[in-house]
Amino acid sequence: MTSLDKPTDQRGQGAGGDAEARSATEAALFEAFGGVRGMVETTVPGLVFVAIYTVKRDIHIAAIAALGLSVALGIARLVGKDTLKHAFSGVFGVAFGAVFAMMSGDAKNFYLPGMLYSLGLAVAYIVTSLFGYPLLGLILGPVFKENLSWRTRNPGRKAAYTKASWAWGLILLAKSAILFPLYWWGDATQLGWVKVALGIPPMLLSVYLTWIFLAKAPPPIDVFAEMEAAEAAEREKAAADKAADKAADVAKVAEPLLAEWADRAVDEAGATADRAAPPRH
Known part of the structure; x- marks a missing residue:
């Protein structure tokens, strides 16, 4: 059994080991982030809201429609025996935005909870990386069954998690730098359409960079x-x-x-x- 205090050298796994590591990385990323379906489900309610608000100019109708769609998607996840995390993670965000927008009477506030969450997540990715506990490692460690072994025993994976966390943090910061000025000085339709456009591409880029970094890293312990x-x-x-x-x-x-x-x-x-x-x- 490998010592808990010594780094483990797991290079030289061969082509078969590399392919297996890449497949495991893909599966873990899909599990952690909900896959393409999860990305779509986080974007479509916002699309419905901005589309209905653009046509009707009615916050209540747009918010209720978006929330109803999000709940329907969550129920579909449950019927398909998906995890509760994937089924309801999007519902709560849409619910907060819908209630906030209806209570404040400002359609832009439908997007504010999600924007604040993205900004907070960006800061968390960067700060945890600076302190040597990259957030992505904390998220994916249990998925890969390695827990925190990457910190002391697998320096190659720690470096990969750090790079990936920096990528997530910077991409989310760039997204926030675009959206918050629109929230402050733009109108609701401008903010809504830009936020929908910035829903999937940054997520895909972040997941792709994470896959690149982890696929090149030593396999998990x-x-x-x-x-x-x-x-x-x-x-x-x-x-x-x-x-x-x-x-x-x-x-x-x-x-x-x-x-x-x-x-x-x-x-x-x-x-x-x-x-x-x-x-x-």
Whole structure:
């Protein structure tokens, strides 16, 4: 089992290992970010809102339509036995935006919660990278079954997570730099259409860069497999110790019996010899 304090060199895996690592990376990214479907589901409610508001100029109708669509998409996820995270992550964001817009009477506020979330996420990506705990590693570590082993035992993956987190942070900051001026000085339709346009492309770019960085990094250390192997080794050792103790107990019981049997055998042999010896005259 690899030491918890020493980096693990996992280079030289060969073409098969590289292909397997790339496939695992793709699957983990799709799991973590909901795949293309998740990207579409986070964009379509906003598209519905801005389209209806552009035509009707009615915040309530546009907000209720967007929220209803988001709930329908979440229910479809549940019917398809998808995870609750993917089913309702978009619903809450749309619900906050819809309620905020209707309460304030300003259609631009439909997008404000999502914009604040993106800005906060950008800051989190950058700050955690500066402190050596890149957020993407914290998110994807459990997905790859490596937990935090990448911090101390796999420096190549730590570097990859850091680069990817910086990419996410800078891309989201650039997105915020475009949207917030529109929120302050533009109108609701301008903000809405630009936000819809900036929904999927930045996400795709971020996921693509993450895939590039992680695909080139050393494969993850499966700490769960290591723990299972350690537990199996401990069970084998315990079974071996139990068998040795049992053998020692048997030996303790058998030793005096064997000694007694040997003494009897010697006595019987002596008696037989005495009977067989010719009488003395």
